[in-house]
Amino acid sequence: MNWKVLKTEEDYNKASIRLMELFHAKPNTLEGDELELLLVLVNDYDDKHYHLPELDALEVIKYKMEEMGLKAKDLESIIGSKGHVSAILSGKREITLKMAQKLKNYFSIPAEVFLHSV
Numbered sequence: 001m002n003w004k005v006l007k008t009e010e011d012y013n014k015a016s017i018r019l020m021e022l023f024h025a026k027p028n029t030l031e032g033d034e035l036e037l038l039l040v041l042v043n044d045y046d047d048k049h050y051h052l053p054e055l056d057a058l059e060v061i062k063y064k065m066e067e068m069g070l071k072a073k074d075l076e077s078i079i080g081s082k083g084h085v086s087a088i089l090s091g092k093r094e095i096t097l098k099m100a101q102k103l104k105n106y107f108s109i110p111a112e113v114f115l116h117s118v
Helices: 009-022 030-049 057-068 072-079 082-089 097-107
Strands: none
Touching: 009 030, 057 072, 057 082, 057 097, 072 082, 072 097
């Protein structure tokens, strides 16, 4: 099929279905090239029509702590004193750029999570 810029929901749905059919196509084949094109087209349509909510950095940190079985005291080496950690986790103090960098690395969180927090 000759793909064009996706302008309607119907076009988007057809492209998404075809993308799934081709998902395991080998690179440098006709199907692989079609898959690459569909990825670009679907991503472009998504960016224009679907806006994901921004993540709250504090909620992400709390989720990661729960996921990893961590307590507030486990963040003292990253954030600082017990009181400082408590103030950050309660939202009373802002996350600094230095803290954001350490938290990003510690939790393997994308830096974008902190863009609106710092």
